[in-house]
Amino acid sequence: MNARKSSSAVVAEDVSKVFFSGQDPVWALEDFSLTLEPGSFTCIVGPSGCGKSTFLRILGGLEERTVGTVTMPDDGQQIPAAFVFQEHGVFPWMTVLDNIGFGLRMSGLKKAERTEIARDWLSRVRLDDFADAYPHQLSGGMRQRVAIARAFATGSPLLLMDEPLGALDAQTRMLMQEELIALWEQERKTVLMVTHDIDEAIILSDRVIVMSGRPGTLREDITVPFERPRTFDIERTPEFSELRSRIWNLLREDALTAEENA
Amino acid sequence: MSTTSTSLQGDREQRTLVAATAQRARERSLATRDLVLSISTPILLLVLWELSARYQIIDPRFFPPPSQIVTAGYEMILDGELWMHTAPTLMRLFVGGGLGAISGIVVGLLMGSSRALNAALGPLFSALYPLPKIAIFPILLMIFGPTETPKIIAVFITTFFIMQINTVSGVWAIDRKLLEAGAAYGAKGFDRFRFVVLPGAMPFVFSGLKTATGTAVVVVTAVEFTGATTTGLGYLIWNSWQLFIPEKLYVGLVVIGVIGAIVTTLLSRSEKLLLPWRRER
């Protein structure tokens, strides 16, 4: 039991990443370790530039780590992780429907099947009327929804999301948060999500990882105690406020030291 | 009370609609004016030319009045002389240019996707690119003799380099994020090429094609000037100068201009058709 569990977990151990900008090394990540249990929802918060995106990209195989080990679940999936990019990254030359079905197409699904799945996701992100539109005809928030649908549609058990709701307006954002909770509660994928929004992190996740400023290290690993299924009602509980101010204080210290150093 | 407020609202809606309609009408009349201006300016110039040539304000030996050029053109169409020169030029342009464009695009895509290939060929091509292709023409003549081959090759080389360089830039200009999105969703090898690299490079390919068309027309005309041929619009222009028949010279000029304009228009049209995802401009 235990062995099977750990074989499908995502494990990162002492991952460091150094970039070179010109001659000077930039430490984006330092000795960062994290284990994601299958079916868990984890959020990463941290000051801008602390290496959150870098860590996600390393997990997704888009960036090579300088040192450290990463173990991905070995379940024969063609796409190890479905990615939602900070700036959506949908293809401007594909219609909305083709964009959503892209991952499925790459894993070799027949046209009829992938269209059916893509249409289903299209309506789940409420873009039914835009199936044949091109991304430049959509608003920023709509494009971001296409990117989210594209990730979910792959059926990959691991979702890596880099500020997926960052570009949305407040109302759409809340609706998408609700939808994300519902989706996740149905499908129980392993989700790792970067966000700048502390409330969002608490509402959505089982665990909130707070990172320190550059170089990014793990500063605090907080378990979110709220029962599932969750609603926005938990925002009004004292536990929620307490958790929020705890995370906020952790981040603030970092922001202050960053300002002193600057 | 409520009826007055709805009628007020109706009023406002009505006024907004009226304003919008007026705005659109203004926009349309401006568009019509633009069209009229764009057509009437050249006509006005032609009329000026005609009059000043007739009244000898400009020397009609160098600038024959447009009516004479039209008559000369008409006669040349009737006796087949015009087609005799137009056909070979078109052939050289389309065979040389077509093959040059295709191979330039293919090589450009390969160089854009393979770092090693680009390292091997990039500097060499950059060094060759600014060479005036017309300067190589004598070498080609020496090798192939006064046949069609050297002329086609001259056009081929011209188009090839322009397309190769534009296509490589096109591949490099693809948003990194989109290449990563392709990779993240498992697009490898030929799929990556088909769904990400090729469509991503297309805008640059089309702007390259338009540049190449202009340059290819210049090169084919220049090659036909050289006396290595007795056909082609370039030859017609050159020969008319030597025999001092200015009307025919102008006919050749006009036909070359029209060919360039038609090809460029066709390219713009097919770009709109093939790349519907580009933001309308």
Ligand SMILES: Nc1ncnc2c1ncn2[C@@H]1O[C@H](COP(=O)(O)OP(=O)(O)OP(=O)(O)O)[C@@H](O)[C@H]1O
């Ligand atoms: N390709 C690169 N070359 C050089 N430096 C880089 C590169 N990518 C990221 N960095 C640096 O690594 C650090 C971490 O970047 P990263 O994008 O991971 O930050 P982040 O935590 O996602 O920030 P944000 O919250 O603003 O998105 C930054 O200081 C950045 O300048």
Ligand SMILES: [Mg+2]
């Ligand atoms: Mg980031």
